Amino acid sequence: MAVLLIAEISDGALAMDATAKAMTAAKALGEVTVLACGEQAADAAAEAAKLDGAAKVLCAEDAIYGHRLAEPTAALIAELARDYDHIVAPATTDAKNILPRVAALLDVMVISDVSAVIDADTFERPIYAGNAMQTVKSSDAKKVVSIRTSTFDAVAQGGAAPVETIGAAADPGLSEWVEDKMAESDRPELTSAGVVVSGGRGIGSEEDFRIVETLADKLGAAVGASRAAVDSGFAPNDWQVGQTGKVVAPELYIAVGISGAIQHLAGMKDSKIIVAINKDEEAPIFQVADYGLVADLFEAVPELTEKL
Amino acid sequence: MKVLVPVKRVIDYNVKVRVKADGSGVDLANVKMSMNPFDEIAVEEAIRLKEKGQVEEVVAVSIGVKQAQETLRTALAMGADRAILIVAADDVHQDIEPLSVAKLLAKVVEEESPDIVLCGKQAIDNDMNATGQMLSALLGWSQAMYANEVAVEDGQAVVTREVDGGLQTVKVKLPTIISTDLRLNEPRYASLPNIMKAKKKPLEEKTAADYGVDVAPRLQVVDTKEPPARQAGEMVGSVDELVSKLKEKGVV
């Protein structure tokens, strides 16, 4: 089987962790060609060529692929799809924006957020916020699949696949990029961090969210948040962990002032060790926590930061 | 301008989900059902565009079982002008896949010629996050998914989107498909008088066959099971105890 893996690229740089994890799933399906596509993609293509499992890398550089607008990117992938049985990508926001469009252009269903590859046609994926795991078998001629990276290990990087430059597809000219407001941060990226410290509504304000951030910085951790914390303006949207936010599975997840609604658990319950700090001993988060501490976060978290 | 809002009837987000013993799916018999939360946000946004005078008509459409009428009545009570129900299944357990939904919506779009289709980002039952993008592909329209802010002006929409690294703003040509993210707005509750009025608003009923769309699933369900349960943990009495446990585990 021939597999086309869409590399995750932002601002010309390869998101190595997400792409390397999706490669593990892609490799299980057949021979993998990686597509590096962007306004600038040559550096990312060279990086992707190192991934174990990459037989070849296609590099499509063109201004129309800047900012990964869905319409031109999907048009390119759909055109390339002729030569492949599977189109695979890590389930990032960009891929979720693009892949269903590709699938519809090919008249096939998309298979979102795959957590296990059973065989070339059969995949497992979470439904109902991870309250059920469903195995589905596709009858489509081609499979368009996004991969839940938190459940796959990354492949090693020892390869040297050839890179081939390809031309751009026609630009549908339907949309135009205006601006990005991306937070600059020295902290590790949320979905690949080994430790995540998340804050919820219990934190109470944007200023007090510093308590969470200080603990995170002490641990070299990424910072996450519940929906309630984001909705209340304590934390930016890209920190949201959960069913409709990011899915994380770090070695250590510390939930502070988070009650543990199923929509939040959906994004973090596969973490290795979960710590919950909450003043309500009845909070459902304690049912999934390895270590629970019933305490006022304003006392416990600074004390924890100091003692670590 | 006209806005079409697809609304899905799903299990209420507060209900504890139970997997059926035969592995065919999740038990939906006698379970509280509601409008998909992202679709409430879509209905709200459409109504706000109407209240601003930018839109004349808001049409809600739902695809599924007959009971989806209730979901459409909710949309009408919130302020949609009329509704279309496309009956595509008899059994509440039969989910219509995003590709089929998108094909049916494409037919509705042909008939209704809306300027904007405002849908939800994701149905909280199948968690697919696909229908809007698929519809956009089928129609050859622009798409602006995961909207956090929408401004409509001179034949285009400026949409700020929630993306992995933060926010991205794009300008899309109309007609377009926009999908809603959580922070776009806070949906209103329907007032009692509006719920009464909604009963008199037009609700047209069709079937998938009327549109000649085959809704047979492409993904066959092999098995559905409970996720692996986590081992019960322990409560610690102090920060000191927590620190020593974490050190023991070697994670700090």
Ligand SMILES: Cc1cc2nc3c(=O)[nH]c(=O)nc-3n(C[C@H](O)[C@H](O)[C@H](O)COP(=O)(O)OP(=O)(O)OC[C@H]3O[C@@H](n4cnc5c(N)ncnc54)[C@H](O)[C@@H]3O)c2cc1C
């Ligand atoms: C369609 C949809 C999608 C959703 N997607 C997501 C998602 O992706 N991610 C997500 O997180 N949620 C999501 N939600 C929301 C989810 O249902 C919950 O509302 C949310 O997770 C609650 O956030 P919280 O735990 O911070 O707030 P709350 O439930 O209000 O909990 C706050 C907690 O803080 C504790 N607390 C308060 N003060 C202190 C103190 N001083 N010290 C210690 N503890 C304290 C309280 O005891 C309480 O347990 C979604 C909901 C819907 C409908």
Ligand SMILES: Nc1ncnc2c1ncn2[C@@H]1O[C@H](COP(=O)(O)O)[C@@H](O)[C@H]1O
């Ligand atoms: N059966 C349906 N009837 C009406 N709208 C739907 C249906 N299925 C999906 N949608 C719309 O498409 C959005 C995304 O759903 P999904 O792609 O299934 O995650 C939903 O929020 C709805 O707006």
